[in-house]
Amino acid sequence: GQQLNQSPQSMFIQEGEDVSMNCTSSSIFNTWLWYKQDPGEGPVLLIALYKAGELTSNGRLTAQFGITRKDSFLNISASIPSDVGIYFCAGQLYSGGSNYKLTFGKGTLLTVNP
């Protein structure tokens, strides 16, 4: 099956620092999604990417769909304490028909020290 490697597993940063995390896949995807999960809650969609090379921003967050279609990264600029949580990448390969399942990375746990 498809494998997603997400790194780093965890990060400890100071408030105001920039953060970068990425996901790589053993196979290509058509869609990359980035979610954030606050402690004890469900994941919430941050950014969706639909085309190779696409670069999309959402406030202080920027994500890119890699040219090879096998990777994606998420950057957070000027981190703040509420950025704390687990960040998940997810990929999907669809070609019509019934392939609609997402493959999730194992998450990056972000801790921000005020």
Next chain:
Amino acid sequence: DGGITQSPKYLFRKEGQNVTLSCEQNLNHDAMYWYRQDPGQGLRLIYYSQIVNDFQKGDIAEGYSVSREKKESFPLTVTSAQKNPTAFYLCAGGPGFRSGANVLTFGAGSRLTVL
């Protein structure tokens, strides 16, 4: 508000008991999913359903059962056959196979603890 509603938020169960987790959606999504989350293991797919009265096993279906009698509802039963049921359970909905990109919306989760 539109969304995915899971209940209960916290549940305690004795070994040997079955327990059912509720998941309701008002997003008119065709597809619904159940994931299990353990520390450091990400999200693992238990069961999914593309359409009413149909569902498929995911990667870790053993010891679980589901039903999809209504489009809005997708309850998950954790049976006594599940050897290690203590976990955080997440329900999600999405447009499913009718859409090229299946962006999932998650509920707030249910934490099950077996005593």
